[in-house]
Amino acid sequence: MTESSNLGFSRQDKLVITACGISMLIVQMDCFALNLAIPVIARHFNVASNDLQWLVSGYMLSIGALMVTAGRLADIFGRRLIIVIGLAIFGIVSLVCGTGERRARDQRGPARGSGARFRRRNRLGPVRTASRALGGFSVTHPSQDRGRRSPVATSIGAVTMILLFAAAAAATDAQASEARDANGWRAEIQIGLCAPPDEIVHALDLRPRGAPITVWQFDDAALTLLGRGLRLRLRVASDGRSVLTLKVADQDCARIDPKRVPAGEGKCEYDVYGNETAGAVSLNLNLDTKRTSDLLSGRLTPAGVLSPSQVRYLQEVAGTWPLPPGLRKLGPMQVQTYRSRGKLGDVDVSRLPDGEQFAEISRKVRHEDASRAMSAMEADLARAGVRTCAGQSSQAANKLRSLLRQP
Numbered sequence: 001m002t003e004s005s006n007l008g009f010s011r012q013d014k015l016v017i018t019a020c021g022i023s024m025l026i027v028q029m030d031c032f033a034l035n036l037a038i039p040v041i042a043r044h045f046n047v048a049s050n051d052l053q054w055l056v057s058g059y060m061l062s063i064g065a066l067m068v069t070a071g072r073l074a075d076i077f078g079r080r081l082i083i084v085i086g087l088a089i090f091g092i093v094s095l096v097c098g099t100g101e102r103r104a105r106d107q108r109g110p111a112r113g114s115g116a117r118f119r120r121r122n123r124l125g126p127v128r129t130a131s132r133a134l135g136g137f138s139v140t141h142p143s144q145d146r147g148r149r150s151p152v153a154t155s156i157g158a159v160t161m162i163l164l165f166a167a168a169a170a171a172t173d174a175q176a177s178e179a180r181d182a183n184g185w186r187a188e189i190q191i192g193l194c195a196p197p198d199e200i201v202h203a204l205d206l207r208p209r210g211a212p213i214t215v216w217q218f219d220d221a222a223l224t225l226l227g228r229g230l231r232l233r234l235r236v237a238s239d240g241r242s243v244l245t246l247k248v249a250d251q252d253c254a255r256i257d258p259k260r261v262p263a264g265e266g267k268c269e270y271d272v273y274g275n276e277t278a279g280a281v282s283l284n285l286n287l288d289t290k291r292t293s294d295l296l297s298g299r300l301t302p303a304g305v306l307s308p309s310q311v312r313y314l315q316e317v318a319g320t321w322p323l324p325p326g327l328r329k330l331g332p333m334q335v336q337t338y339r340s341r342g343k344l345g346d347v348d349v350s351r352l353p354d355g356e357q358f359a360e361i362s363r364k365v366r367h368e369d370a371s372r373a374m375s376a377m378e379a380d381l382a383r384a385g386v387r388t389c390a391g392q393s394s395q396a397a398n399k400l401r402s403l404l405r406q407p
Contacts, residue, residue: 187270187370192389193359206338216331240289251279330403
């Protein structure tokens with residue numbers, strides 16, 4: 001894993017955030033549409049609008065009651081599955097009610113059609129509530145337009161359905177999808193580059209990917225964690241928030257119990273260095289600015305900050321708990337990530353406090369394609385005149401030893 005990975009927003013992260021934003025927009029459209037429909041419902045049933053406020057209350061109560069349940073189901077069965085199921089229910093029921101609305105009016109007249117739709121909503125309860133957005137717009141149209149779908153409702157319906165399918169396609173669990181492929185797992189090819197960084201940037205026509213980040217490592221004077229195959233790394237963004245990553249080397253991804261690597265908190269993938277391939281588990285913990293500051297100032301220790309998942313993995317799998325005493329922060333390193341054209345990969349340039357620099361290019365591929373992809377990357381680097389390091393062992397150990405020598 002490269003130093004800057006998982007801190008910035010990848011293309012897939014942005015798609016997931018967009019999908020979640022669309023989903024929340026649809027929920028708010030539901031509530032808005034229901035409020036618009038209340039006066040029409042009140043006229044149809046000859047009741048005061050104030051007496052129908054329980055509809056909105058029931059809608060909000062349904063959301064409140066089911067949100068925790070849905071969240072727990074997502075934790076158990078996966079976020080992608082649950083959000084796709086929810087969006088599918090919403091889209092299907094909205095489509096059925098929208099297309100059935102005209103049929104109901106033609107057969108029973110406006111009042112009876114609206115009453116039937118109201119009763120269907122009442123019977124279906126909380127799940128059906130999610131489909132009010134489309135029906136609400138057409139209910140509020142003037143009576144002379146009720147014999148046909150309004151252009152507004154039709155347009156909103158079409159756009160909403162497009163957004164639903166886009167959200168369903170984009171709403172993947174980013175960690176899980178990056179770690180697995182159809183045949184099992186993914187691999188990250190990492191090639192150390194020993195040319196000057198400026199030459200690498202020019203030769204590969206690289207472009208910066210976001211702002212530089214600050215990276216701290218934690219270990220003792222004897223590098224005990226490194227010797228046990230562990231890395232504890234803090235990546236701090238420009239806004240002061242950070243990600244604390246525990247990385248455990250030499251893990252067999254196929255044998256790892258998925259419960260020990262919860263979705264959204266970590267992953268297992270294979271690191272490829274030269275002729276060596278080894279599985280590694282990474283578990284992440286997001287820290288706010290205060291906890292980040294407290295950890296760096298020494299008010300909090302690494303052991304006191306780790307998440308329950310990280311502690312449990314150290315206890316039950318790595319067999320390294322409690323952490324060795326004397327852990328201290330090493331750094332900081334300034335890491336700038338560059339993106340290359342095409343599929344060559346991302347380049348991380350790490351600058352240590354004494355000015356020493358390390359450069360590494362990485363690319364994620366299917367595990368079975370790692371050897372072929374590495375050969376292609378090496379050929380592309382050779383054509384560009386970029387010199388690779390003679391020893392392709394992980395640069396992490398070299399960085400730690402260099403950081404340990406810093407004053």
